[in-house]
Amino acid sequence: MTRDEMIQRVERALNVFLEPPLIVLHAPTLAGQIVDAILLDRFSAVEPRECANETCSNTFIAQGGTPRKGAHIKGVMYCTPECARAQAQRAYRRRRKAAKAVGGAS
Numbered sequence: 001m002t003r004d005e006m007i008q009r010v011e012r013a014l015n016v017f018l019e020p021p022l023i024v025l026h027a028p029t030l031a032g033q034i035v036d037a038i039l040l041d042r043f044s045a046v047e048p049r050e051c052a053n054e055t056c057s058n059t060f061i062a063q064g065g066t067p068r069k070g071a072h073i074k075g076v077m078y079c080t081p082e083c084a085r086a087q088a089q090r091a092y093r094r095r096r097k098a099a100k101a102v103g104g105a106s
Contacts, residue, residue, distance in 0.1 A: 049076065053083035054090065 001009075027033045041061065051058045062076035078084040 051079040051083050052077040053079075053087045055086070056083050058083075 027036050048059045048061055051060065056079060058079040060079040078087065
C-alpha cells in the first residue's frame with residue numbers, strides 16, 4: 001500500500017466520525033412515519049424555537065433554506081408569515097401612537 005493510499009484510507013475513516021450522519025427514513029405506515037418524524041426531530045441538531053408574536057404560543061422548528069429575494073433574515077423568529085405580519089402591524093401601531101403622543105404633547 002502506498003503512502004497516498006494510506007492517507008486516503010485514514011481520511012475516509014475520519015470523515016465517518018467528523019461528518020453528520022445521513023439519515024434516510026422510510027416507513028410504509030402512518031404510525032411508522034410518525035415514529036420516524038419524532039426520532040428525526042429528537043436527534044437532529046435543530047433546536048425548537050418559540051414564536052416571537054406576543055399573542056402566539058407556538059413552538060416550531062426553523063426549516064433550512066434561503067430567504068426570499070430582498071429579505072434580510074438573521075434568524076427565524078415567527079412560526080408563520082401571518083404571525084410575522086401581525087407582530088409587525090402591532091409594532092407599527094405602537095410607534096404611530098407614540099409619535100402622536102409626543103407630537104400632541106407639545
